[in-house]
Amino acid sequence: MSTPYDVLVVGGRVAGASTAMLLARAGARVALVERSAYGSDTVSTHGLMRAGVLQLSRWGLLDTLTAAGTPPIRETTFHYSDREDQRVTIRAKGGVDALYAPRRQVLDRILVDAAADAGADVRHRTAVTMVLRDDSGRVTGAHVQDRAGRTADLHARLTIGADGIRSVVASAVDAPVVLRGESRSAILYRYYAGLRTTGYEWAYAPGAGAGFLPTNEELTCVFVATTPVRMRALRRAGAEEAFVTLLTETGLAERVFSAEPTGRLHGWAGAAGFMRQSVGPGWALVGDAGYYKDPITTHGMTDGLRDAELLTDAILQGPEAVALTQYQATRDRLSRRFFDATESVASYAWSMDEVRLLLREVSSAMRDEVEHLRSLAIPYSVL
Numbered sequence: 001m002s003t004p005y006d007v008l009v010v011g012g013r014v015a016g017a018s019t020a021m022l023l024a025r026a027g028a029r030v031a032l033v034e035r036s037a038y039g040s041d042t043v044s045t046h047g048l049m050r051a052g053v054l055q056l057s058r059w060g061l062l063d064t065l066t067a068a069g070t071p072p073i074r075e076t077t078f079h080y081s082d083r084e085d086q087r088v089t090i091r092a093k094g095g096v097d098a099l100y101a102p103r104r105q106v107l108d109r110i111l112v113d114a115a116a117d118a119g120a121d122v123r124h125r126t127a128v129t130m131v132l133r134d135d136s137g138r139v140t141g142a143h144v145q146d147r148a149g150r151t152a153d154l155h156a157r158l159t160i161g162a163d164g165i166r167s168v169v170a171s172a173v174d175a176p177v178v179l180r181g182e183s184r185s186a187i188l189y190r191y192y193a194g195l196r197t198t199g200y201e202w203a204y205a206p207g208a209g210a211g212f213l214p215t216n217e218e219l220t221c222v223f224v225a226t227t228p229v230r231m232r233a234l235r236r237a238g239a240e241e242a243f244v245t246l247l248t249e250t251g252l253a254e255r256v257f258s259a260e261p262t263g264r265l266h267g268w269a270g271a272a273g274f275m276r277q278s279v280g281p282g283w284a285l286v287g288d289a290g291y292y293k294d295p296i297t298t299h300g301m302t303d304g305l306r307d308a309e310l311l312t313d314a315i316l317q318g319p320e321a322v323a324l325t326q327y328q329a330t331r332d333r334l335s336r337r338f339f340d341a342t343e344s345v346a347s348y349a350w351s352m353d354e355v356r357l358l359l360r361e362v363s364s365a366m367r368d369e370v371e372h373l374r375s376l377a378i379p380y381s382v383l
């Protein structure tokens with residue numbers, strides 16, 4: 001049997017790489033396995049909210065993010081089809097004076113590098129194919145296979161599934177879904193050069209949403225969203241036509257047409273939100289593996305960074321069963337209002353007055369989350 005790790009983390013993006021980094025910084029012996037290649041892209045519109053930026057700042061990674069050319073966002077503009085725009089300046093508070101929308105090749109790589117720098121054994125192009133258990137049923141690690149076909153059993157006291165919404169770890173341990181949503185957004189997005197923005201820009205019209213997120217390489221991510229049923233109907237005329245129709249409805253089309261498209265349209269068909277039981281004997285789930293909500297409120301990465309710290313905090317406090325249960329309780333408490341508001345926004349069944357109220361609820365839930373993170377005793381900023 002190979003030397004056991006303290007923790008095996010499955011999935012090396014926002015949630016997994018941060019969890020591996022934090023645990024390794026705290027002195028744990030950590031393995032991090034990721035199926036895809038180092039520095040690869042994944043589906044995302046990139047927007048980090050204040051809590052996510054706060055985490056990167058506390059972990060000493062914000063300078064690396066800005067040095068990679070990620071533009072600071074100092075203002076958010078809300079466009080509504082029935083009234084004047086609303087502009088909100090990002091206030092400097094608690095080490096955060098701007099928001100950022102990093103490309104995933106940039107952000108995920110920074111987190112993976114930080115995990116490796118902290119001493120984690122990072123293995124890309126390596127997939128977990130099976131979870132290992134002892135005679136009592138407790139998870140004791142995982143069987144992995146790399147792209148060359150080499151296999152190994154990685155033994156660990158705790159196995160953490162950070163492997164996204166179709167988590168192999170969650171299904172291997174039969175983690176029950178404790179809350180299931182119904183709403184889902186279908187999304188199309190593309191990058192544009194030469195698009196002038198005021199920062200994050202969100203646009204709403206009856207049954208549709210859209211937005212601009214300035215990202216690396218002086219590009220802006222432009223997205224449109226609606227229900228899957230409507231998107232399918234619009235796409236019968238073609239994805240480009242659907243994109244243009246939704247941009248036109250939300251009032252953003254002219255500005256997008258004056259910019260230069262870069263690359264293809266990316267699509268997301270939609271998936272219903274859920275919260276899974278995320279702890280059990282020898283295992284835990286973090287990020288989308290344990291809690292997924294519709295991307296329309298652009299909070300999945302921020303939650304992944306938050307929950308990496310909540311889980312690490314719990315693991316370091318032990319004993320395991322009590323601490324992990326506490327992790328899940330805190331995650332759920334901080335997430336529930338946000339989850340419910342996201343469900344309503346992603347229903348697209350609102351009036352314009354109603355969506356404004358929902359977005360206010362989203363903001364208020366975000367403030368609670370930031371306050372909780374600022375109150376955590378262990379900043380993990382020391383390498």
Ligand SMILES: Cc1cc2nc3c(=O)[nH]c(=O)nc-3n(C[C@H](O)[C@H](O)[C@H](O)COP(=O)(O)OP(=O)(O)OC[C@H]3O[C@@H](n4cnc5c(N)ncnc54)[C@H](O)[C@@H]3O)c2cc1C
Nearest residue numbers: 011014015035045046047127128163164287288299300301
């Ligand atoms: C269209 C769209 C737009 C979005 N826009 C935003 C946004 O603007 N802002 C925001 O905050 N969030 C956004 N999100 C949500 C965000 O992308 C996710 O919440 C976030 O990526 C979750 O991070 P994660 O680390 O939990 O999981 P993931 O990013 O899904 O990473 C999981 C990793 O696990 C790996 N993996 C899976 N199975 C295995 C296995 N068996 N063995 C080894 N590795 C495995 C995968 O290769 C993957 O790299 C968006 C999502 C979508 C779909």
